[in-house]
Amino acid sequence: MRFLTVVRGFSEIALKDFKVGSKVFATRKITRKDLEDFARISGDFNTVHMNEGVVHGAFLNSIVSGVIGTKLPGPGCLVVQQTLNFPKKCFINEEIKVTVELEEIRKIWKVSFNCKVEDKTVLFGDAKLVFIK
């Protein structure tokens, strides 16, 4: 059995506690300031984001990666492959619900994920992960 050091107030989690079908949830609201900070750090000042308040798809993916990297499966994992689909636009100040679900536990783990604003899916996809320590 292998324990993970979990950061930012989450409880300590044993990998053996995960099984196919395990899910975690998180919520996040992105403010205009968050969007501007993200634009500054990424260099993505696309007018779609800056003028219309459409949240960067890469920002949504960052939040999903944060849930994967801190909660399921958590620290020590690294994404090696990913697919992303952005069927609808996400706007600042919308309440985003992130779901990550464990799909496969092998040498390479697989998770699926989605981000929803009420019934509107703004991102869905899957990721393959390895543990590097």
Added chain:
Amino acid sequence: MRFLTVVRGFSEIALKDFKVGSKVFATRKITRKDLEDFARISGDFNTVHMNEGVVHGAFLNSIVSGVIGTKLPGPGCLVVQQTLNFPKKCFINEEIKVTVELEEIRKIWKVSFNCKVEDKTVLFGDAKLVFIK
């Protein structure tokens, strides 16, 4: 012909100037402070990043998205689908060279991209884009 308003000091670009095979390049070095800022904004405090200085894959993708959203094809475009592959780790303070290449010009545009540190590919993939204005 359709002109784009281009931000951050790039010249005004006419869409007709792009053709299949058009490429743009950009370089970026990610410092520890950048990595910490990204962790704070995304919530991704995975120890792989914080302790070992491995740049978040989602951060690399943000930079690529920035090149797509400001240079090729530029403002007004929105990513609707993407694949990402992270064959090698990227570390802070490495000089990253981003290349984006136009693959298809239709109703949905397609670009391919990669991020290299010298000969080491740290991210490659493709993206489908629409213009929303």
